[in-house]
Structures are given as structure tokens and as C-alpha cells.
Amino acid sequence: MFGQGIVKGLWVTFKHFIATYTADVRRGTEQYLGSTLADTPFEVRQGTKAKGIFTVQYPEEKLAVPERFRFIPFLVVENYDHPERPGHDWCTSCGICAKVCPPQCIWIVRGEDPQTKRPIPEPQAFFIDIDICMNCGLCAEFCPFDAIKMDHDYELASYDRTANHIYDKAKLSKEFRYWQTIAPTTAAEEAEARGGWEHSDVIKERKKAEASAAKAGGAARGAAGGAAQRPRGQAAATSEAAAGQAADAPKPEAADDAAAAAEKAKAERLAKREAALARKRAREQGGQ
Ligand code: SF4
Ligand code: SF4
Numbered sequence: 001m002f003g004q005g006i007v008k009g010l011w012v013t014f015k016h017f018i019a020t021y022t023a024d025v026r027r028g029t030e031q032y033l034g035s036t037l038a039d040t041p042f043e044v045r046q047g048t049k050a051k052g053i054f055t056v057q058y059p060e061e062k063l064a065v066p067e068r069f070r071f072i073p074f075l076v077v078e079n080y081d082h083p084e085r086p087g088h089d090w091c092t093s094c095g096i097c098a099k100v101c102p103p104q105c106i107w108i109v110r111g112e113d114p115q116t117k118r119p120i121p122e123p124q125a126f127f128i129d130i131d132i133c134m135n136c137g138l139c140a141e142f143c144p145f146d147a148i149k150m151d152h153d154y155e156l157a158s159y160d161r162t163a164n165h166i167y168d169k170a171k172l173s174k175e176f177r178y179w180q181t182i183a184p185t186t187a188a189e190e191a192e193a194r195g196g197w198e199h200s201d202v203i204k205e206r207k208k209a210e211a212s213a214a215k216a217g218g219a220a221r222g223a224a225g226g227a228a229q230r231p232r233g234q235a236a237a238t239s240e241a242a243a244g245q246a247a248d249a250p251k252p253e254a255a256d257d258a259a260a261a262a263e264k265a266k267a268e269r270l271a272k273r274e275a276a277l278a279r280k281r282a283r284e285q286g287g288q
Pocket of ligand 2: 104
């Protein structure tokens with residue numbers, strides 16, 4: 001019959017309309033007086049089993065966004081309480097994200113060593129113009145270091161359309177644990193692909209160190225086994241050779257230098273950690 005589909009569609013709408021009021025009658029007028037509204041969890045009222053038409057009381061109420069939701073990108077940095085690299089950028093300033101960004105709204109200044117002036121794998125500055133960003137997520141898709149991710153924060157409106165919407169590195173940086181909180185499944189999948197929860201460089205370095213330690217251990221075991229099988233005369237010769245090597249071994253001053261360097265590195269790490277925590281505190285105070 002002509003118009004049957006329209007009638008069916010309108011019937012569905014009408015049922016929802018009626019259900020809104022029958023639900024109110026069932027619960028009395030409490031919904032408008034507040035108590036039931038406040039007591040019923042938001043997820044239940046907005047769930048698939050809920051009846052009627054509901055209005056989200058934004059901004060007091062907000063719909064939960066799905067894990068894959070994406071808005072403005074943010075930069076992942078090491079957790080501020082990380083023992084070795086607190087607040088360290090995961091970004092290596094390779095520039096891939098800036099290259100693939102369709103509206104070209106990413107600017108990166110590569111970091112350089114203050115002494116040698118050679119480039120180092122971390123960004124000195126990183127800017128995203130959030131008014132131009134179209135939330136496509138390509139930067140996050142292409143980043144080979146999982147260093148840029150799409151944020152869930154969508155309340156970014158302000159009255160200033162100039163510098164306020166050009167986010168710098170400090171504004172863009174967020175701890176790795178934030179990414180784990182907003183996207184637990186994706187973060188776990190990425191960690192599995194990297195071979196651990198940390199930055200791929202850290203994982204690579206650790207694997208290298210473990211491999212050389214295993215190699216050194218194997219060589220030492222081999223040498224010990226050989227010495228045990230050698231006749232006494234040869235063993236004496238070996239011990240003389242070992243004594244010669246010991247004479248060539250680093251002198252105590254060299255050991256002192258190494259200890260001083262280790263101390264210096266530790267102090268630098270602590271200073272970095274303090275600076276990262278101070279930045280975090282400043283950001284939190286700024287956001288309040
Ligand atoms: S692609 Fe990743 S690592 Fe490379 S510059 Fe962009 S955020 Fe940094
Ligand atoms: S989300 Fe898309 S538009 Fe926005 S910075 Fe990334 S690549 Fe550029």
C-alpha cells in the first residue's frame with residue numbers, strides 16, 4: 001500500500017514518544033524532581049534496554065566516547081615517575097606525521113645536542129594548529145614509534161582564535177599512562193607488537209644489552225671449561241697472561257671517572273624528572 005513505510009516509521013517514533021511518558025508515570029514525577037534521575041546510572045538510562053526518549057543534560061552529563069574515538073592528537077611522553085627517562089619524549093622528530101598530515105598543520109623543530117650541535121632524536125619544538133587539524137588520525141596511524149595518539153578530549157572551544165589554538169609541545173604532551181587509560185585495548189595491542197610496554201628504543205637497547213651479557217657469559221663459561229681441562233703448565237702460562245691483562249686493565253682513576261659520569265647521569269635524570277613533574281603541576285594548575 002502506498003505510504004505504508006512512512007506510517008511504520010512514524011509508528012516507531014510514536015511508540016518512543018509514548019514510552020517516554022509511560023516511564024515517567026511509572027516512576028512518578030521523580031524524574032523531574034531529581035532523585036530518580038540522579039540515582040539511575042547514566043549508562044543504564046542511555047543503554048539499549050532504556051525506554052523512551054532521553055535528553056543528555058550536557059554539560060552536566062556526557063555520553064561516554066568509544067575507545068576508537070579521535071579528536072586532537074597528543075604526544076606520548078614517558079610517565080613522569082619513570083625511573084630512567086621521566087617525561088622523555090617518545091617522539092624522535094622523524095617528521096613522518098608532519099609529512100602525511102593532509103592539511104599540513106604539524107610543525108616540528110628537531111632537537112640538537114647543545115655541545116656538538118648534531119641532531120638528536122627528540123623534538124625541540126612541536127606545534128599543531130588545532131583549528132586546522134581535521135581529526136583524521138593519519139599522524140597517529142603513520143607514526144612508527146607510537147608517539148602521537150588521538151585524544152578523547154573534545155571540549156576545546158575558546159574565545160581566542162589566535163595563538164590559543166596552536167598547541168605547543170608542553171600542551172600536547174601527556175604521560176603514557178593517560179593513553180593506557182583512554183585506550184586500554186589499543187595500548188595493549190601496540191605493546192604486544194613492540195615487545196613490551198616501553199618505547200621501542202628502550203626495548204631494543206635492553207634486548208641488545210641482554211644479548212651481549214649472554215654472549216659474555218657464554219665466553220666466560222667456555223674459558224673456564226678450557227682452563228679446567230688444560231695441563232698445569234699451560235694453566236700457569238694462562239694465569240701469567242691474565243696477570244698481564246690485569247696490568248692493562250683500567251686504572252683506579254678511570255674507575256673514578258666512570259663513577260663520576262654515572263653520578264652525573266643520575267643527577268641529570270633526577271633533574272629531568274623534577275622538571276617533568278613541575279611541568280605537569282603547572283599544566284594541572286593551568287587547567288583548573
Ligand atoms: S611520526 Fe611520530 S616520531 Fe615521527 S615526528 Fe611524528 S610523532 Fe614524532
Ligand atoms: S589528525 Fe590528521 S589533520 Fe590532525 S594533525 Fe593528525 S594528520 Fe593532521
